[in-house]
Amino acid sequence: MRYPKTAFKTVTRVVEIKPEAEVEISGDTIVVRGPRGELRRKFNKEFLDITVEDGKVKLVTYDDRRFNRAYIGTMASHIKNMINGVVNGFRKEMIIVFAHFPMRVEVDKNKKAVIISNFVGSRAPRIAKIVGNTDVRVEGDRIIIEGPSKEDVSQTAANIRQATKIKDKDQRVFMDGIYLLEE
Structure with missing residues (x-):
């Protein structure tokens, strides 16, 4: 002291x-x-x-x-x-939303990343980092993020949301993305 x-x-x-x-x-x-x-x-x-x-x-x-x-x-x-x-662990659920171009979301456990393909028709995949000892699963149009660390689960959800954020367009019209559904 x-x-x-x-x-x-x-x-x-x-x-x-x-x-x-x-x-x-x-x-x-x-x-x-x-x-x-x-x-x-x-x-x-x-x-x-x-x-x-x-x-x-x-x-x-x-x-x-x-x-x-x-x-x-x-x-x-x-x-x-x-x-x-x-x-008890922490859990966040996200929803995949797209209007015209069907988005494909995959989890690469080896690279500890979520790979988002065909987002608004783009050719290059967007990659969101999985932080810490967090488990990410894709079930239909839902992404479930679970883990023991609140910071790691929240940061992983933020990374996924940030990877699908649309810039320079009206967000009321272009609503494609991955959004937090429930905590």
Whole structure:
């Protein structure tokens, strides 16, 4: 810690650990394991102390400045999302929409990419990167994105949406693309 423990008012956050999850602190990394996998995240030991005790993760900062309060809240939210991800997982569903040119969507597991062919009649395929340990499936006109990390699932969905974004045309007329349906 940068400051002596008695210099400022302490701020504490407590996060409950679900019975199916296991949380471990290893240096400046928090590791969460569960039935859906393992997630790791680094944290700055300069601003907060993290301990695991009695089925709870306790986050403490010895400085109540605005940045430290924000950082402790952010880390508490990340830990909740990690626990929820390794126990339940996260899922997003997208829909493939086209008017005239039938779009073909394939998942290349080796390259960790979603390949979108014949988008608005273009010859070159558009490629969207699959981030992290995320599973992507195409079922008819739906794309299902699942994984233990909320950030990876969301970024993969954003990459797919960005790859099919139409620029320089009226989006009310040219509505072809892949859109987020439900989270």
